[in-house]
């Protein structure tokens with residue numbers, strides 16, 4: 001079964017290596033792994049998608065927790081969460097196919113971010129399913145290159161993966177009306 | 185005032201209460217060694233191979249409960265530590281390993297004697313560090329020692345580039361350490377404790393299986409109180425031996441592959457198993473699906489990742505064993521389980537498991553038994569791996585807390601000699617015995633020179649059976665007695681001892697064993713004793729690999745004497 005695991009980790013060299021090596025030890029193929037900054041300074045957020053037996057994933061999750069650089073781990077597979085991925089697709093175009101491609105891109109609410117004489121780059125965000133279907137449709141035009149970010153995920157509502165101490169709202173800096181006037 | 189990195193390392197070690205380092209120098213650690221004369225409080229013991237340094241630090245840590253420290257140079261020095269670090273990791277021993285590294289501008293260029301030791305030891309350390317700036321040293325050392333000794337202890341490696349030693353910085357040692365990713369749970373959840381109390385009060389046939397966690401957390405008194413108050417028989421894992429006095433009426437030996445028959449029977453028949461600071465190793469459980477088939481299981485461990493890893497658990501309690509047992513003890517009601525205890529006693533009478541067969545020949549079991557008799561149990565026993573390890577566990581009665589040191593998890597041959605060296609340094613006033621096979625002894629034989637140079641009075645008992653005995657036993661039992669690669673010759677150990685400069689004895693007759701052991705004990709420094717024992721003696725009882733604890737094989741021919 002596919003599991004989506006979110007880990008908040010110290011932003012330090014070698015941390016990714018430590019995390020990945022626990023999965024390697026159990027011969028898990030990591031389907032996707034994304035890392036980026038979180039809302040906390042110095043903490044990165046990893047979203048890891050693996051396919052494996054639930055009991056083993058649970059155990060690896062506990063072992064992840066044991067890593068000194070790992071602050072919090074959540075398996076959010078069963079939670080109601082929002083999952084998104086971004087992909088860029090370079091599609092071969094001709095005079096004849098371009099408009100058809102643009103139509104498909106519109107249906108998917110994707111964007112065209114680069115146009116060349118015989119290709120264009122489509123940028124799409126959504127669930128993995130949505131991206132798969134778009135790729136399916138574009139395939140017949142000739143896909144030249146695909147780059148996918150892998151999944152990021154967030155639990156809806158109050159449930160969450162944040163560590164106990166949440167970030168306080170930053171103080172709002174109000175811009176004085178006089179300054180605004182000056183700008184405009 | 186600014187200090188060099190080398191000085192800062194020494195200052196940090198002193199702040200952490202370190203008084204001895206087991207090490208071996210080389211190019212990149214020279215600046216560190218150069219500062220040692222300024223710190224005479226730090227005793228450096230020069231080993232003969234870095235593996236010896238790691239095992240010695242481990243032995244020291246197990247004997248004292250303090251962090252053991254070893255030092256090696258970069259490259260081959262660092263890789264030589266690896267087996268010792270893994271040994272400490274699997275047995276949760278607090279070791280800090282310091283390795284030199286090539287200077288930071290040379291890292292990653294396959295420079296002379298460069299290896300990525302942080303990468304290599306990633307899966308066998310609790311944590312590890314590559315220090316990049318001299319000013320980071322105090323923080324790193326503070327964290328490293330804290331991580332090594334708290335929670336579930338384990339080895340931490342600090343890789344130190346040469347220019348970090350030579351660089352300069354102000355020194356101030358942090359008072360506190362706080363890591364948001366490292367907060368071990370030390371107190372059991374009250375609701376879980378309550379559930380365990382309920383099971384304990386209701387159980388008809390409970391057993392305690394006590395592991396090394398009891399020793400690590402110094403919960404000797406708490407375990408005794410629990411057992412006595414609730415009248416629960418105590419069984420030990422190999423590494424749990426000496427967590428509970430073996431002469432106690434509630435002590436019922438060791439479980440597992442070479443455990444006592446009655447202990448394995450009790451585990452197989454119990455209706456409640458209280459696992460304390462142990463991790464259900466496959467050598468202890470036998471076939472997992474048939475382990476304690478009638479029992480509810482309460483598992484107390486400081487490491488949440490151990491819960492439910494190998495066996496199903498009904499009530500997990502994550503916390504430090506000492507705290508959890510104290511909490512349990514407060515809520516227990518006095519019990520009387522005379523029927524259950526006399527049942528196990530009857531099994532012990534019918535299947536004594538530690539009887540030595542009647543013969544005039546010198547058996548390896550005799551040697552261990554004689555050491556017990558001569559020392560009266562007042563000794564620290566350090567065993568190697570193989571048959572000698574099992575006999576050392578079976579034929580000595582451990583009443584003193586934390587008096588058996590052995591490589592259980594990794595099963596590292598060659599462990600005993602250097603680990604006993606470390607244990608003796610940690611317990612200078614105690615008698616420390618290394619019991620070792622002829623195979624394992626030859627794996628770290630070089631440390632004899634260290635014993636002599638530093639006059640570390642370890643008593644060494646080589647049980648020489650001319651074979652890699654435990655492997656030979658498997659070949660006999662499971663491979664049609666085809667002995668391949670297990671027959672082994674030895675040097676003349678008496679001459680060897682003389683060559684190294686220590687007294688050596690060879691004992692070939694049963695009746696000479698006691699005298700020789702007494703003489704060895706009377707001698708102040710290290711002594712080497714070779715016992716030429718029966719070559720094809722087997723360890724029994726035995727649970728064949730992959731079978732259940734209840735399918736224990738007792739000795740095939742048993743001419744029983746008391």
Ligand SMILES: Cc1ncc(C[n+]2csc(CCOP(=O)(O)OP(=O)(O)O)c2C)c(N)n1
Pocket residue numbers: 568569570571572573595596597598620621622623624625647649651652653654655
């Ligand atoms: C470093 C290492 N290599 C190999 C083994 C496998 N092994 C386990 S027991 C054993 C035999 C040990 O022989 P010896 O040291 O003579 O002790 P005995 O069993 O005869 O008491 C071997 C080879 C091991 N445990 N450790």
